Amino acid sequence: MRASRMHLCTLREDPADAEIASHRLLMRAGYLHKSGAGLYLYGPLLQRVLAKVKAIVSDEMARAGGLEVTMPIMQEQGLWEKSGRWATYQASRTMLTVKDRSGQTFGLAPTAEEVVTDYAANVVTSYKQLPVCFFQQHTKFRDEIRPRFGLMRVKEFIMMDAYSFHDSDESLDQTYQAMRKAYHRTFRRLGLEAFAVEADSGAIGGSGSHEFMVAAAVGEDTILFNAESGYGANVERAVGRVAPAPAWAAPAAAxxxxxxxxxxxxxxxxxxxxxxxxxxxxxxxxxxxxxxxxxxxxxxxxxxxxxxxxxxxxxxxxxxxxxxxxxxxxxxxxxxxxxxxxxxxxxxxxxxxxxxxxxxxxxxxxxxxxxxxxxxxxxxxxxxxxxxxxxxxxxxxxxxxxxxDLVTIREGDGDPQGPGVLSEKRGIEVGHIFKLGTKYSAAMQALYLGPDQKRHPFIMGCYGIGSSRVVAAAVEQHHDADGITWPVSIAPYQVVIVPAGKPGDAAVEEAAEGLYRDLQAKGIEVLLDDRDAKPGVKFKDWDLVGIPYRIVCGRGVATGTVEVKPRGGTNADVPLAEAVGLATTWIQERLAVLHAAAEAVR
RNA sequence: CGGGGCGUAGCUCAGCUUGGCUAGAGCGUCUGGUUUGGGACCAGAAGGUCGCAGGUUCGAAUCCUGUCGCCCCGACCA
The missing domain is CATH 3.90.960.10 (YbaK/aminoacyl-tRNA synthetase-associated domain)
Structure with missing residues (x-):
């Protein structure tokens, strides 16, 4: 892509309403346009990042046995009444509702247990077809009480949601563990440092659940953990040992x-x-x-x-x-x-x-x-x-x-599983996995025929990753004073070529065009900054946007060299003929590191 | 929903207290020229129903009322 044609619109100043790094930088670099409170237009750059996130998420879900589907966003009230959740979601008012021309009321998908359970009830009839797991990545709506922090908490967002169906708790547990592993693999490929903690299962309901957190000071959740024992839990759920109060001189009778x-x-x-x-x-x-x-x-x-x-x-x-x-x-x-x-x-x-x-x-x-x-x-x-x-x-x-158990556990309380003490940190919730059991299938009469020739409700699990929130979390974890420092697996482009000679310098132009052609031929996602701007402007822009590698064709071209530089790293002067090879190698090495990290998940 | 704050150019903001001249600045955009390795310079230009609607007044960005929107602090969640 040529920069002159890509409608780059960077801002020199921070937008007044942006408080956290991801919001600030995504706005400044032109990834996001605010369309309303909690409503954002994803610009061309963000679209590319999101596409990469979604591709990795889908890939890992499919690898874990998931089958990708697309479910409707408008969901009939009747379905939600069958599960008994209509009242819950109306009470908390988290579900947006719309009426069609005939006056029928629909909810706009905050999640899809009802829809998918209804589907499974229709297409899965025998225990021989189990287990099965359906997933999608689609728009979700939640009427957030207070949208804030840019992409972090919004009314309309993109979520991967998966639902598994089983004929035994053991089968559910196997899939639950497979999902847990797939999540860890996913976040490692995305270049995110995420960890799982015990969580409350909230409005979704069910028996067990874990949240996946990205550590960040701006996170809205408090995590209590002990690195030594491996215990970690959301404060909503955390248990611990509280030190007893000292004795005091109390009167015998009140x-x-x-x-x-x-x-x-x-x-x-x-x-x-x-x-x-x-x-x-x-x-x-x-x-x-x-x-x-x-x-x-x-x-x-x-x-x-x-x-x-x-x-x-x-x-x-x-x-x-x-x-x-x-x-x-x-x-x-x-x-x-x-x-x-x-x-x-x-x-x-x-x-x-x-x-x-x-x-x-x-x-x-x-x-x-x-x-x-x-x-x-x-x-x-x-x-x-x-x-x-x-x-x-x-x-x-x-x-x-x-x-x-009613007490809020805090830093300094004893680890419930061992001798240690709990510490506290903040996290951004990017994923959640639940064991649902038969809550939905029983209520909705979603049944399969078992080997005993009797009908049983499915045992279910459900699993979510906030694909669009992941983008914000990635920026929170990967930025510096100059801008975003995307992991190469999700950067909108991998390399930018910056011609930095005097205008009309044919040698510089020719070198840049040549690199552009060769990198494209190698399948590298490359930008050519052919804009009529001073080099300083270009450098600032690409640092802000966060392109992982930069090749500068400047004064070295006269002697046959260009500069290859990783974002935030140091320049390497290399002969023109070696630049493509070096950039390609570096990109592949970094992707390989992310893949190796994913492979190391047990 | 409760509490606080803000709506003036694409962005960041002055002006409002104490009503009065053609509503301003910086950044960005456009034209011409000079520049060209970390957000250049000169000259010029475009861009505003001052959120909206009423009211007070000879006169309202400024005062009053209403309304809409947005932001921040608390209860929801990926």
Missing amino acids: VRVHTPAVGAITDVMGFLQKNGYADVQPAHGLKCVLFVAKTEKVEVTVAAFVRGDRDINEVKLTNAITRLLGDQGPVLNLRPMHPPEVVTATTAQPGFAGPGAGLTVGLALFDKNTLDADTPYIAGANATDHHLVGFRIARDAAVKLHWD
Whole structure:
């Protein structure tokens, strides 16, 4: 491609609304055009990058046995009602809906379990056809509450989604592991450093799941990990060992203490320290957070308790409530109580809630990691400006006790699997794999005939990679002060030739044209910067765009040499005749490194 | 949806507080010339319903009301 014909539109300044590197650089280099909030036009350069990402993703999915299909983006409401998810997605309002001319309502694909399950039910009839895995790479819509960070979180995006069907848990597990391996291979070929962590399965549902994360300071997820044991989990899911609180001089029986105008735990402890309980700390508090949980059928008030120095994990709490509610569930929405609701539930102003007399809630849950039934705590007295000192849950609580895992694990907590300690880092979620079980197939009556001559619901798995998000994550991981430094496997072009002689220098022009022809003949994706611009402008542009290799035909041409330079690396002066060979070799070597990394996945 | 902020040229922004002359700058674009190894220089040009709609006023980018859009902080997810 000749640069004069490719409509390169780089910006010298950062767009005002771009905060993170990928957004900033993709906009500045002309990859992206913002069409609306969370809506982007992918320019010609981005199209090439995306095509390469998609090709690698598809290749690895096919290698793992997947069959590529294309599913409709408009999905009938009826299908979603069969699975029972219409209500969930309407409640969270993540699904965009449209009406056709006859008034029928459709959802715009946020995912495709229903569509693919319906397909499998029709085309897979016998256990002899199992397992099977269908996948696609297609546009998805999610009515994001707040699109942000350029390509990172948008309303319309491209996702690879795969769905597998099985007749046994063992078969599902085999495919799950194959997908896990395929994902690792995919990310290595893409040049991305990604790692898998345990995750909550969220709205998709199911038993097990792992997320694939790209480490990045701007990542929206928090990961807890221990490099030594290999444990890693999203904070939503992470478990760990919390150090016990130190003992303190608690009264034998609970004492009601006047604690004027101090509701926050640290304030309460500060007050008590000055008023007769010198050794109390926040860890001696019994923190009570009040929520309202909604399911399709019921609305229930909930009190959640955790040790005073720790926080409630709302994802864990949601799951715990769902378990308690049984067939009244699942919980579709969980929100903290508004102050007037707190007053109703505790007969006190917010800040003085506790599990003793006076608390009126549907459910009371206690964190089993940080709380003990027979240890003394300082609890709210359900009376404004009063606390109970020396409160013991087993003895003094006036509510039915439910114990579960509710605490948010944080840096410094113990590794659940070994002696080590957990660390924390931020990550961008680029992929997710789930074991779904029979959630969809049972609900939708998607059945196959087994060797026992009976009909069984498919056991399912589902797997996603955010193809367009991967592009943003790649830029986050590969950029410097001058611009993007694409891995060669996904760069829009592999080489750019920059003629840098005086205009009309026939020798320079001839050398550049010759290299251009020869590289094209070798199948290299090559650009020729034939624009009438100063060399400095060209260098800046290609550094920003991120072309991995640059060949400069300049003053050396007179003596028969050109310069070959990797992006961010050092120049090599080589004879004109060797430039094509050297660039080709370097490109192939770098691709080989990525392939070797993929082959090393076990 | 709650809280904060912003809408002026393709991009980045001044001007608004305290209403008043032809609405400005830099970058980018176009023309001509000089330049040509890390975002050149000179001369000239094009480009604006000041987000939109009302209102106040002799007069509104500026003040008021409404509305739409966008950005940032919190709850969703690839």
